Amino acid sequence: MILDAGGMDGLIPVDLLTNVNIYSLNETELERLTGMPTESFEQISQSVAKIHEMGVKEVLVKLGSKGSALFVEGEEPVRQPIIAAKKVVDTTGAGDTFTAAFAVALVEGKSKQECLEFAAAAASLCVQVKGAIPSMPERKAVLDLLGA
Numbered sequence: 001m002i003l004d005a006g007g008m009d010g011l012i013p014v015d016l017l018t019n020v021n022i023y024s025l026n027e028t029e030l031e032r033l034t035g036m037p038t039e040s041f042e043q044i045s046q047s048v049a050k051i052h053e054m055g056v057k058e059v060l061v062k063l064g065s066k067g068s069a070l071f072v073e074g075e076e077p078v079r080q081p082i083i084a085a086k087k088v089v090d091t092t093g094a095g096d097t098f099t100a101a102f103a104v105a106l107v108e109g110k111s112k113q114e115c116l117e118f119a120a121a122a123a124s125l126c127v128q129v130k131g132a133i134p135s136m137p138e139r140k141a142v143l144d145l146l147g148a
Helices: 027-034 041-053 094-107 112-126 139-146
Strands: 002-004 022-026 058-062 068-072 078-080
Touching: 002 094, 022 027, 022 094, 027 041, 027 058, 041 058, 041 068, 058 094, 068 112, 078 112, 094 112, 112 139
Parallel strands: 002 022, 022 058
Antiparallel strands: 058 068, 068 078
16 A cells, blocks of 8 residues: 555554555655654655654655655665656646656556656656646656656
């Protein structure tokens, strides 16, 4: 199960977190959940370690303009830079688009790096359109951007 932290104000019960395969959140949500600073990648890594201690094995962190990273417990983080958008119109829905695209690539059996790249491409297309739902890109557009 992939759980996206978006929109959650309170703490997630630990018994729920132990059933989560991948926890997807941004820097602000990570800081709120752990009570730890997330200004540098090292601080983010330390915050993620705290989530690993809560029982979540994989943590997907959306870093905005700094890209994203997937932290798998016991492994080096897999990092993905952003795929630059031609023009940023509206960032509404970019995080949701990213997580959804990551999930699609994951169920298709792609590698973790390929999942992150697919998600980055989808988010790049998303921010070029106004509105949350209208900005969700179609698969063909994502594949075209990736040159696949």
